[in-house]
Amino acid sequence: MGRARPSMQELIARRRRAGFVGRSHERAVFRRNLELPPEDEHHRFLFHVHGNAGVGKTFLVREFEQIARERGALTAYVDESVDSVPEAMGTISRQLGLQGRRLKELDRLLAVHRERRREAEAIAVVDAEPGEPSAAGLVVARAGLVGLGMLPGVGAFAGALDAGQLAQGADRFRASLSARFRSQEDVQLVLTPERVLTPVLLGELSEAASTAPWIVLFFDTYERTGPFLDGWLHEVITTDRYGTLSADVVIVTSGQRPFDTARWGGFADFMTDVPLGPFTEAEARGLLAGKGVVAEPVVDEVLRLTGGLPVLVSTLAETRPADPDGVGDPSTTAVERFLKWEPDPVRRAVALACALPRRLDADVFRAVVDGTDTELDALYGWLRERPFVDERGDRMQYHDVVRAPMLRLQRRGSPRRWAERHERLAAAFAGWREETEARLEDGYEWADEDWRELRLAESYHLLCAAPRSALPAVLTDVVDACGQADDLVRRWMRLLADAGQDADAQAVRAWGSDLTRALDEGGKPEVLRFLLGRARGDEPWRARARAELADFLARDGAYERALEEYGRALALDPYLVRAHRGRALTRGGLGDHEGALADVERVVELEPDNPDNIVLRGEHHRLLRHDDEAVRDLSEGIRRAPANAFAWASRGATHERAGDHAAALADLGRALDLKPDYAWALGRRARAWRGLAEYDRQLADLDRALGLWPDWGWGHCERGDALRVAGRHEEALADYDRALTIDPEYASAHASRGAALAELGRREEALAALDRALELRPSYEWAGALRARLSGGPN
Structure with missing residues (x-):
C-alpha cells in the first residue's frame, strides 16, 4: 500500500512552518534540550515562554511541538479552551490517544468523574434520616444536602460542585455523597477530582514514556489557564503528592506573564525562561525576504506599521505587497494595510466578517458568509491558511492583535452594519x-x-x-x-x-x-x-439572585437570614418555585415541618407536572406523621416516576412506622433494587427486620449501611440499640459514642447510652447520660422513666 496522503490540517501546518522565520536561538535551545538525557545537569524539565500579545508565543510553541515530534516525542497541547484540571487531563489523554497511546484508565475515570458530576447536579433523592437526631444535627445534614442538590426536586443548588467549598463541608457533605456513590473514590471524583485523577495520569505517562523518547506537554495561553493549572503543575513537578513524574516528560508553558517567582523561584535551576519581544529588524527582514518582500520602501512601511510584532509581520508578508501605498497616514493600521494589499474584495470582506465571532468553525463561517457551497468551501480553506488564524482543536480563532483592530474598524466604520x-x-x-x-x-x-x-x-x-x-x-x-x-x-x-x-x-x-x-x-x-x-429596582434577576443567596446562607448555617432572603425573593416574585422549595427545605431542616409543607403545597401548585414535587410533599407528610397523606403522595410519585428510589424508600418507611412490615420490606426492597448502595433505605429496612424479630438481618443491613455511610449518626444509634438488645453492651456504647461525636446534641443517643451504661452497672454515668437526654428533650418519656427507675423514684 502507498503512503497515506496527508490531511488538510497537516498540509496547512507544513505551509505555515515553511514560512516560520526567526526565533532561531529559542528553537536551537529547545532542540538541544531534547538531545540531552534527563540525567544531564544541563537538561531542563520546564520551559516558560512569555511576552506581550502578538510577539509570537503560540507560533513558537507550535514550532517546539513540531521539533519534539521530529524527535519521536508524544505531545499534547492545552489552551484556554479548558476550564479545569480534569478538562486539561482529558485534552492530554485525547491527544495522546490520537498518536496511538491511549491513557485507558484515565479515560475511564474521567468518564466516571463526568457521570458523578452530573449525578451530583441532578440527584433527586434524600439520603439523610430527619427523624431522630437533634435539630442542630439535622440542620447541618440538611444544609449539606441542599448544597449538594441532594433533595427531591431541588436540582443543583449553589456551589454544588465547588470542590474547595465542599472539602470544607466537614463530614456531613462527604457522608451524603458516601451514601449516594459506590466508593470513596467516586466521592473524591466529585469533591477533589485531581487527587484521584493525577496519580493515574502520572502512572500512565510513565508507561507511555517507555514507548517514546520524550513526552512533551504544552500549556498555552497560561495567563488564562494558570490560575487553576499553576498550583497543580507545581505540585506535580516538584512534589511526590500524586506520585512521581517520569523524567522523560518535558513541560512547556506559554503566557503573557513571567512565572510567579514566589512559587517557582526554587526551581530556577531546572527550567528555562524564554522571554519574547518583538522581532528584531533582522528577523523581520528575514521573514519578509522569505516571502519575496524586499523592496526597501515596502519593508520600511511594514516595520513601521507592525513594530516588529511577528503576527503582524507575518500577516503583511503573506500578502506580498509591491508598494507602500498610503505611506504617511498615521491612522492607517496594519490590518487596514493587509486588507488593501489583498486584491480580492470578497476575501477582504470575509476576513473582516469572520473576525466578529470569538471562535469559528465551518457552521459559524456559513452563518457569517453568504455564497454557494463551492464558494464557501474555497473561502473557508483560504481563511484557514491565514497566519493570523490559529486552529484550536476543531475550531479556529483570530489572533487578538489582528482581531482587535478588525473589530474596531468595523464598529467605527459602520455601527449599523456592526x-x-x-x-x-x-x-x-x-x-x-x-x-x-x-x-x-x-x-x-x-x-x-x-x-x-x-x-x-x-x-x-x-x-x-x-x-x-x-x-x-x-x-x-x-x-x-x-x-x-x-x-x-x-x-x-x-x-x-x-x-x-x-x-x-x-x-x-x-x-x-x-x-x-x-x-x-x-x-x-x-x-x-x-x-x-447595584440593582436599581427593575432588574428581572433580583428575585433569583435573592433565592440563590438564600441557598448559600442556608448551607453556611445562617438559617434565619436565609429565610429572610427567601421571603424577599418571594415578595419580588411570588411564583418563583426555587424560592418556595428552598424555603421549604430550610424550614424542614429547622423542624418547622408545617411551614415547610405549606411551601411545598405552593410548589406543587406551580409545578403540578413535576413528580419530584409530589414526592417531596409526601416526605413532609411522613415527617408530620400524616401517614395516609404520605402514602397517597408517595404512591402518586411512584406511579409517575417508578424509578424514583427515594419515593419507594419513603413509602416503605411510612409502612414500617405503621407496623405493616411486609409492605415496608417490599417497598424498601424495591428502592434497593433501584439503588443497591442506598444507605438510608438499608437503615429503614433494618427497622422493619427488627419489627419482625429478624435481628441478624437487622444488624446485617445496619452494618452494610454504615459501611457505605460511616458518619451517619442515626445509623450508629440504631445499630447501638440493636447491639444493646442483643446484650452486646460494650459494642453498643461504641456506636452511641460515635453517634454523639457526629452530633453531640442527639438526645436519643444520650438516652440509649444511659440504658447501656445501666446494664453494665455504671449507674452514675448512666444517670448523667439520661440527664443530658432530658436536658435536650424535657418531654422524653422513655428517658424520664428509665432515670426514675435508676434513681429509685420519680424523676
Missing part, C-alpha cells in the same frame, strides 16, 4: 441553542456543555449588537451561573469583559471587572451581594 452582523450571529447561536434544549430535560440545560457554549456565544453577540438592552439577560445568566461551579461563573465574567472590550461598551466592561473582583474577594455569595447592591 449591529446587524452581530444580531445575525446571535440568532444563529440561539437557533442552535434551542435545538440543544429540545433534547434536554427541563431544568438541566446548565449541566450540558454544548448548551453553555452556545449560550455564551449568543450572549456575546447580543452584547456587541446592543449592550444596554442585552445586559439584563446576561446578568440573569450570571445569577444562574452562581448555582454552578466556579469555573462556569468565571466564563460569564470573561464574556462580559470580552464583549465590553470588543464593543467598546464601558458599562459592560465595568460589570465584568467588578464581578470578577467580587468573585475573587468573596466567592459566589459576594457576586450575588454585589449584583443586588
